Amino acid sequence: MTVQELPGAAAYRPTPPPAWKPLTDPAPLLPDPEPYRVLGTDAAADADPELLLRLYAELVRGRRYNAQATALTKQGRLAVYPSSTGQEACEIAAALVLEERDWLFPSYRDTLAAVARGLDPVEALTLLRGDRHTGYDPREHRIAPLCTPLATQLPHAVGLAHAARLKGDDVVALAMVGDGGTSEGDFHEALNFAAVWRAPVVFLVQNNGFAISVPLAKQTAAPSLAHKAVGYGMPGRLVDGNDAVAVHQVLGEAVARARRGEGPTLVEAVTYRMDAHTNADDATRYRVDSEVETWRAHDPVKLLERELTGRGLLGEDGIEEAREAAERMAAALRERMNADPVLDPMDLFSHVYTEQTGQLREQAARLRAELEAERDRHDDHGAEAGR
Amino acid sequence: MTTAAATTGARTAKTKPATMAQALGRALRDSMAEDPAVHVLGEDVGTLGGVFRITDGLAKEFGDDRCTDTPLAEAGILGAAVGMAMYGLRPVVEMQFDAFAYPAFEQLISHVAKMRNRTGGAMPLPITVRVPYGGGIGGVEHHSDSSEAYYMATPGLHVVTPATVDDAYGLLRASIASDDPVVFLEPKRLYWSKADWSPDAPADVEPIGRAVVRRPGRSATLITYGPSLPVCLEAAEAAVAEGWDLEVVDLRSLVPFDDETVAASVRRTGRAVVVHESTGFGGPGGEIAARITERCFHHLEAPVLRVAGFDIPYPPPMLERHHLPGVDRVLDAVARLQWEAEG
Numbered sequence: 198m199t200v201q202e203l204p205g206a207a208a209y210r211p212t213p214p215p216a217w218k219p220l221t222d223p224a225p226l227l228p229d230p231e232p233y234r235v236l237g238t239d240a241a242a243d244a245d246p247e248l249l250l251r252l253y254a255e256l257v258r259g260r261r262y263n264a265q266a267t268a269l270t271k272q273g274r275l276a277v278y279p280s281s282t283g284q285e286a287c288e289i290a291a292a293l294v295l296e297e298r299d300w301l302f303p304s305y306r307d308t309l310a311a312v313a314r315g316l317d318p319v320e321a322l323t324l325l326r327g328d329r330h331t332g333y334d335p336r337e338h339r340i341a342p343l344c345t346p347l348a349t350q351l352p353h354a355v356g357l358a359h360a361a362r363l364k365g366d367d368v369v370a371l372a373m374v375g376d377g378g379t380s381e382g383d384f385h386e387a388l389n390f391a392a393v394w395r396a397p398v399v400f401l402v403q404n405n406g407f408a409i410s411v412p413l414a415k416q417t418a419a420p421s422l423a424h425k426a427v428g429y430g431m432p433g434r435l436v437d438g439n440d441a442v443a444v445h446q447v448l449g450e451a452v453a454r455a456r457r458g459e460g461p462t463l464v465e466a467v468t469y470r471m472d473a474h475t476n477a478d479d480a481t482r483y484r485v486d487s488e489v490e491t492w493r494a495h496d497p498v499k500l501l502e503r504e505l506t507g508r509g510l511l512g513e514d515g516i517e518e519a520r521e522a523a524e525r526m527a528a529a530l531r532e533r534m535n536a537d538p539v540l541d542p543m544d545l546f547s548h549v550y551t552e553q554t555g556q557l558r559e560q561a562a563r564l565r566a567e568l569e570a571e572r573d574r575h576d577d578h579g580a581e582a583g584r
Numbered sequence: 585m586t587t588a589a590a591t592t593g594a595r596t597a598k599t600k601p602a603t604m605a606q607a608l609g610r611a612l613r614d615s616m617a618e619d620p621a622v623h624v625l626g627e628d629v630g631t632l633g634g635v636f637r638i639t640d641g642l643a644k645e646f647g648d649d650r651c652t653d654t655p656l657a658e659a660g661i662l663g664a665a666v667g668m669a670m671y672g673l674r675p676v677v678e679m680q681f682d683a684f685a686y687p688a689f690e691q692l693i694s695h696v697a698k699m700r701n702r703t704g705g706a707m708p709l710p711i712t713v714r715v716p717y718g719g720g721i722g723g724v725e726h727h728s729d730s731s732e733a734y735y736m737a738t739p740g741l742h743v744v745t746p747a748t749v750d751d752a753y754g755l756l757r758a759s760i761a762s763d764d765p766v767v768f769l770e771p772k773r774l775y776w777s778k779a780d781w782s783p784d785a786p787a788d789v790e791p792i793g794r795a796v797v798r799r800p801g802r803s804a805t806l807i808t809y810g811p812s813l814p815v816c817l818e819a820a821e822a823a824v825a826e827g828w829d830l831e832v833v834d835l836r837s838l839v840p841f842d843d844e845t846v847a848a849s850v851r852r853t854g855r856a857v858v859v860h861e862s863t864g865f866g867g868p869g870g871e872i873a874a875r876i877t878e879r880c881f882h883h884l885e886a887p888v889l890r891v892a893g894f895d896i897p898y899p900p901p902m903l904e905r906h907h908l909p910g911v912d913r914v915l916d917a918v919a920r921l922q923w924e925a926e927g
């Protein structure tokens with residue numbers, strides 16, 4: 198029996214929200230079969246040179262940041278670091294496309310987007326260093342906490358954007374997720390809510406080919422991840438995630454669309470994770486070097502550099518300048534990360550509730566006594582050694 | 585395969601040191617070899633062999649259909665396992681980390697735990713859900729939760745947690761063979777603990793639900809499980825200098841709970857401390873203390889004490905040593921067992 202034969206089915210139309218024109222033709226929602234590109238095409242000539250140079254400087258800094266953070270794991274200064282090398286174009290475009298009043302909802306890999314949005318590089322690393330779960334005030338920066346459970350931040354982005362609109366605020370939320378994360382129920386629920394509420398949200402999927410070891414083919418049977426948008430009633434856009442200008446344009450259009458009140462967009466940026474999943478992962482178990490090499494030829498930094506030099510917008514001096522600025526950032530980061538964070542164990546009890554419960558006060562007192570005893574032992578020991 | 589089949593093949597020769605992780609992998613392998621209905625599924629369990637390498641080699645030996653890399657969706661993984669079990673398979677599901685099992689709670693609580701009961705016994709679900717749990721490995725947020733109390737509070741689930749290499753093998757074999765669903769909690773900070781245990785001559789397969797006395801003693805009982813067992817054993821050794829001869833009971837299974845072994849021990853010693861790293865309030869220790877009080881009231885010389893993690897969200901790794909109950913906190917509780925009525 199087909200759906201049409203069900204009694205009443207032919208007459209069925211979902212109740213539309215106010216002023217909502219149900220889409221009967223899915224065609225405008227469908228992504229193009231090929232990822233959108235700008236660099237190396239005629240369209241690049243129309244791009245604002247200032248933006249190109251800004252993107253370039255940020256990409257170079259981002260690349261250096263990833264390298265520095267990974268080096269810090271080797272020196273034991275960071276517990277773990279999931280590098281976004283190879284994905285810098287997505288990270289940077291996500292940050293640069295937003296206005297100050299907008300919100301970013303990053304996943305655990307998106308430190309770089311947070312830093313490019315202006316977050317202090319050390320504050321952005323506290324989660325991964327292990328001293329604080331979130332080293333910054335999300336409200337101050339309009340960056341939600343870097344999120345480890347996959348896709349759980351996406352419904353939050355929808356709710357926040359919805360709330361902003363209810364309040365009459367002109368705010369857009371951009372939420373980032375990996376290809377693997379698109380399999381989680383939260384991803385689907387978030388897309389559905391966003392479309393039904395026409396919330397001003399942009400979903401950016403960074404399809405970097407793998408969820409730890411699992412390749413995209415084992416994650417989805419869809420023609421592309423951008424295609425998933427159609428079933429929810431929002432447009433899906435496919436973009437070359439290594440083309441910073443293209444990502445910036447596509448996200449820019451999606452943000453503008455959301456701001457106009459036209460609802461959410463799902464953007465899939467096709468990119469590649471050049472490093473292992475984290476410094477602790479052994480990528481040779483699940484992928485071959487030749488694949489990585491193929492992608493190296495499509496390096497986001499080199500792509501933009503080639504465009505800029507080819508058009509005479511960037512010379513050796515400019516490249517050197519960007520490199521030096523990145524070095525200065527890395528040196529400062531290294532130096533600041535080399536200092537041990539000063540932690541007060543009593544903070545364990547500080548932020549569980551608005552007001553500490555009696556129970557927690559008791560436990561805090563117990564810990565304080567322990568710490569004092571520890572300090573006394575330490576002092577005695579020191580005094581003895583001094584004798 | 586029946587429970588009986590799994591519990592007979594007892595071989596006890598022990599030759600070279602093996603880790604708990606290896607013993608768990610061997611238990612999966614042996615179960616799969618013996619019973620074609622046993623399937624392993626989860627995130628990264630195939631090619632990679634799991635992020636802790638517990639399932640290493642299984643896809644190669646048994647094929648992708650028996651050891652399957654699934655899409656990244658815990659509710660989907662466990663929900664699919666429900667259907668597989670309904671059709672006669674024995675799925676073993678891997679949840680990558682404690683806090684990433686939460687998306688699967690709906691399936692676990694509403695279906696896995698209830699299916700036998702709601703079908704009047706017609707549809708048991710022999711599913712094993714492996715969950716690496718607990719802290720002490722310097723993991724970032726969402727990688728160190730002790731979620732055993734949530735599982736314990738759900739009737740219909742067995743909740744099992746080994747603390748030794750032997751038990752890792754034996755209890756996992758028994759869990760997979762069980763016709764009831766088992767939440768198998770793996771203390772991840774003991775993954776690399778070693779013991780003289782030969783993968784070629786696996787140890788006894790213990791039935792689920794029996795606690796064991798790891799160290800006999802006369803003056804008080806430490807009741808513990810999983811990651812806190814080594815802490816308690818160390819505390820017991822340290823307490824000798826203070827004149828305390830502590831008995832250490834390893835529960836091994838939280839559901840079913842071995843009241844007999846626990847009560848027998850506490851009746852002998854008259855004093856008890858429950859030690860675990862999950863929160864104290866609403867944690868497993870409260871239930872255990874209540875059971876002891878109900879059964880041993882007249883034998884108790886002091887209230888049953890609990891040593892647990894603080895009642896806070898699991899802290900960042902640089903502070904976790906202050907949160908996790910260590911030897912000193914256990915000894916402090918033991919000292920408080922010198923209870924006097926006015927105290």
Ligand SMILES: Cc1ncc(C[n+]2csc(CCOP(=O)(O)OP(=O)(O)O)c2C)c(N)n1
Nearest residue numbers: 306345346347375376377378407408409684
């Ligand atoms: C709910 C949940 N399940 C499992 C994990 C463990 N985990 C961490 S990263 C990861 C892979 C994520 O892949 P993808 O979404 O593609 O993002 P990428 O790492 O490629 O940026 C997994 C399985 C998790 N963090 N959250």
